[in-house]
Amino acid sequence: QVQLVESGGGLVKPGGSLRLSCAASGFTFSDYYMSWIRQAPGKGLEWVSYISSSGSTIYYADSVKGRFTISRDNAKNSLYLQMNSLRAEDTAVYYCARRAAAVGPGHLDVWGKGTTVTVSS
Amino acid sequence: AIRMTQSPSSLSASTGDRVTITCRASQGISSYLAWYQQKPGKAPKLLIYAASTLQSGVPSRFSGSGSGTDFTLTISCLQSEDFATYYCQQYYSYPRYTFGQGTKLEIK
Numbered sequence: 001q002v003q004l005v006e007s008g009g010g011l012v013k014p015g016g017s018l019r020l021s022c023a024a025s026g027f028t029f030s031d032y033y034m035s036w037i038r039q040a041p042g043k044g045l046e047w048v049s050y051i052s053s054s055g056s057t058i059y060y061a062d063s064v065k066g067r068f069t070i071s072r073d074n075a076k077n078s079l080y081l082q083m084n085s086l087r088a089e090d091t092a093v094y095y096c097a098r099r100a101a102a103v104g105p106g107h108l109d110v111w112g113k114g115t116t117v118t119v120s121s
Numbered sequence: 122a123i124r125m126t127q128s129p130s131s132l133s134a135s136t137g138d139r140v141t142i143t144c145r146a147s148q149g150i151s152s153y154l155a156w157y158q159q160k161p162g163k164a165p166k167l168l169i170y171a172a173s174t175l176q177s178g179v180p181s182r183f184s185g186s187g188s189g190t191d192f193t194l195t196i197s198c199l200q201s202e203d204f205a206t207y208y209c210q211q212y213y214s215y216p217r218y219t220f221g222q223g224t225k226l227e228i229k
Contacts, residue, residue, distance in 0.1 A: 045223075
């Protein structure tokens with residue numbers, strides 16, 4: 001079945017780094033645009049980053065620009081988020097999500113279960 | 122950035138009730154609106170996209186309407202499994218998605 005599984009979360013000190021991974025299965029990963037979405041404890045959902053199917057087009061939220069890097073390996077059916085210079089406010093559950101196949105704007109139709117990142121000294 | 126405002130922020134209801142949640146966009150977004158359901162400790166689940174199209178497998182008691190700036194999610198006959206938090210999301214400014222702040226639906 002269609003599935004996204006995140007990994008790589010954990011406890012890191014302020015200023016530290018983490019690399020999140022998202023393994024895709026059950027669909028042709030290379031056909032889909034992907035995003036990372038996060039949710040701080042007790043808060044709502046915040047879009048973090050987006051990457052096109054080929055990896056040629058990338059966007060970031062202002063809150064992470066210059067610190068986070070999104071990438072993908074279509075041969076490995078995997079999406080990544082390299083997070084550097086982490087701050088306490090980056091503490092959240094991080095979800096990878098698939099953009100629905102569409103011409104033009106598309107919603108997010110498949111989500112992973114999330115991986116927890118805690119930034120604390 | 123397009124702001125999405127949901128009302129109410131929380132809602133108490135009983136099984137069998139009909140409930141409506143409203144979402145307002147700070148500018149027109151055509152019908153580029155989705156609704157998600159999230160239960161504690163779980164990922165969001167897509168319910169409705171394009172403002173009114175039911176995602177496959179979602180019960181027909183869920184429905185959505187609206188276009189432009191004002192949208193609604195209606196649950197026609199609440200079931201116990203519907204108590205959750207609901208989020209609207211605009212994708213007009215895709216890929217810079219923005220979400221409403223959420224509506225927590227609780228048992229009365």
